[in-house]
Amino acid sequence: MKKMNLVLGVSALAILVGCDSGSDYTPAADASGENIFSTACTECHKPISADVAIIISEGVANKEAIINKVQSGSMRMTAFPNIQGDAADRLAEYVLANSATQ
Numbered sequence: 529m530k531k532m533n534l535v536l537g538v539s540a541l542a543i544l545v546g547c548d549s550g551s552d553y554t555p556a557a558d559a560s561g562e563n564i565f566s567t568a569c570t571e572c573h574k575p576i577s578a579d580v581a582i583i584i585s586e587g588v589a590n591k592e593a594i595i596n597k598v599q600s601g602s603m604r605m606t607a608f609p610n611i612q613g614d615a616a617d618r619l620a621e622y623v624l625a626n627s628a629t630q
């Protein structure tokens with residue numbers, strides 16, 4: 529019984545912490561970057577205007593850094609380990625093309 533409580537306690541904590549457990553969202557094989565962004569990212573990254581989806585720091589304004597950020601997440605950003613390959617490429621291209629840098 530004690531063990532049961534411990535297991536329940538741990539999963540309740542995972543729900544509270546939420547973000548770093550990662551998302552199991554998997555984009556459709558033919559999903560566009562815009563489609564992935566509006567499905568997976570706008571919960572937190574509200575588009576700023578029709579032209580600017582996200583304001584991005586100079587140092588991470590490249591495809592590799594964006595893909596890495598999406599797959600790894602952070603303390604506050606959900607990780608999306610299932611956004612891979614061509615879909616990750618299209619997403620990163622969309623983010624780059626629709627970002628303002630700061």
Ligand code: HEC
Pocket residue numbers: 547564565568569570571572573583584585586588593594597598601602603604605606608611619623
């Ligand atoms: C749970 C909320 C949340 C979701 C969902 C989310 N993000 Fe983030 N993201 C954040 C926060 C908060 C930051 C800033 C803090 C940090 O870098 O960890 C951030 C930072 C970033 C950065 C780095 C920006 C910079 O200038 O440092 C990129 C790129 C990014 N997100 C892209 C995405 C993409 C693409 C998606 C969708 C696949 C996404 N995010 C989904 C919360 C989120």
